[in-house]
Every structure is written in C-alpha cells, then in structure tokens.
Amino acid sequence: MEKLKKRSDCPISGSLDIFGDKWSLLIIRDMMFFQKSTYGEFLKSAEGIATNILASRLQSLEEAKLIEKLDHPNSKAKFLYNLTQKAVALLPVIVEIHLWADKYFDNPADVKKKIKEVKKDKNEFIKSLAKQLEKQMEATTSSNRTSINTN
Amino acid sequence: MEKLKKRSDCPISGSLDIFGDKWSLLIIRDMMFFQKSTYGEFLKSAEGIATNILASRLQSLEEAKLIEKLDHPNSKAKFLYNLTQKAVALLPVIVEIHLWADKYFDNPADVKKKIKEVKKDKNEFIKSLAKQLEKQMEATTSSNRTSINTN
C-alpha cells in the first residue's frame, strides 16, 4: 500500500522515512517497555491511536522489518506482533530520547524513577533490556509465522 | 498557528509531539552538521522541503525553543536561525540514529567514514561537536534577537 521511498541517501532521512511519524515509535515503545503485543493492546495506549492508523503503521513497520506478525499461540482470533532485532537495535535511540525528555519535560514520577535507573549505567540498561527482549523473541518466533505480504 | 499539545505524559510521546515528523530533525541535522542557518540554505537540502512546510517547521521549532530566529549580522534581507542548547542536547539522539542506520542501511562512503569516527569514541564526538555548536551559538546570540511571536 505505502511505498518505502527514500528521500535521500542521508541516514537520518532514511530513518525518518521509516519511523519519522507520530505513532511508529510509540508502538515500539509499547512493545519494548509494556510488553504489548496485540492490536487490541496497542489500541489502548494513552495517546489513543485511531484503528485505521494503527493498522497502517503495523503494516509499514512490518514492511520495514521492525516487527513480525505471528499467529497468537493462545488464540486464533488474535495475532502476535513481535519486535525484530532491527527494532531492538533502536533501543539506544529511544533511551536517548528519554534522557533528553528528562532534561526538558516534567515527567511523571514513575518515568523519572526509570530514567534515574538508566542514568546509573546506560549501557548496562540497554544491554540487559535488549537481552530480555531477544529472549521474548525467541520464545515466540519458533511458532507459526504469518504470511509475509508480497504485493 | 499550530498548537503544542501533548498527547500524553509519556516522554517519548512528548518528544514526538515536538520533532516526530519527517522534516524537523532534518533541519536540525542541517544546522548541526552542515552549518546551515538561513531559510534559503534549508530549502536547498537534498530531500527538497516545500517552502510553506519549511516556514511552518521553523516556526514550530522556534515555539518549541529548539531554534532561535535572529537578525542576520551581514544582511537585513536574511534571518539567522540558531540552535539552542535544547537542540544541541538532541545530539546523542541523532548520533544513535546514525549508528542504527549504519547497521541497517547502505550509506554513502563519506557518511560511513563519519560514523566510523563516531564509533571510535562516541562520547568524545558528541562532547566536542556540542562544544563547537555552543561556540557558534555564543558568537551569534549576542546580536539582535528577533521578536518572539506571542499570539
């Protein structure tokens, strides 16, 4: 449906072509930090994404290979969206956004607490969360993979 | 014109409300890495931003206090756009995006070279570029400040 066209060969520009919008990184956030993995869970996020936008973002994230769509192990009515390595590799970016936001926004107490933890040892935080996410990936990736659209 | 409304109290969401679009970070990039500082220079970027979009982004970046609009020291026909500390503080985010892009894109040789340099000592790279940018700020910030719109 949507084409993945690069506007230039600049790495920032190319990255923004993939996740430079108001929603994509929030879906990634939900998967990384809140263990969300289904359409319904993403819909419930505080920001209130519209259903059609969510569907379109999930599709483009899948096309960009940041997420994988799998059959849900416990229900045929659901699908399970999983992060890929490529998305997990975005963790440093997301952490740095947090640190920036920490400097310039008034964040809620629980967020501040988490950021404080990050600041203690950034690399360690990233490494250990990445490891954890990869463990989750392995646990589910072994199951059925949904058709990868090729239109 | 555009309102700076937060969709939620999440730091990622709040950040995306400011620079979560296809153009804002590219303008910052041009200022950080290519010493661009005027409307005309931003217009010439490889990605080809439309004039009205550029005007609107410059305005919203100014409202978000990521840039400052100053009178140009050498010409009354021009304005000089300057990064603020708040924008310079985004350097780690932009560097991490580069590192991510380095892993997953085919980047041009000159970009690869720069990234290699970054990888040698990330913190040092950020620190020294930040210092350099702050020096530029000081050099120009002392001049006339243009009216801050308050509508």
Added chain:
DNA sequence: ATATTTGCTTGCATATTGCAAGTGCAAATG
C-alpha cells in the same frame, strides 16, 4: 532606476489522519 535575492505567504490539488461505523471470523455464553 531596475533586476535579483531573500524569506516568506497564498491558493489549490493531493495525501495523510482521525473518527465512527461496519465486517468477518473465533471463542465464549446460554
């Protein structure tokens, strides 16, 4: 004086987003 540069603004076509209301299949309920 006249032409050109600069930083926009304005109109209008097109694309993206947002909202509300479906739709089809799976699973739970009676």
Added chain:
DNA sequence: CATTTGCACTTGCAATATGCAAGCAAATAT
C-alpha cells in the same frame, strides 16, 4: 447449537497536513 461478545481489522467520510507553483514586500545588487 444459536447468539452474543471479542478481536483484528476495513470502509467511508470529514478534517488536517503536505506538496507544488505562483506571488509578494523588503533588501541588496547591477
């Protein structure tokens, strides 16, 4: 086993944002 509910979307349409081309006023160059 018929009906309702849950889930993952799709569809239609209005609102907003983007993109393109042209225009415009002030400043500078010729």
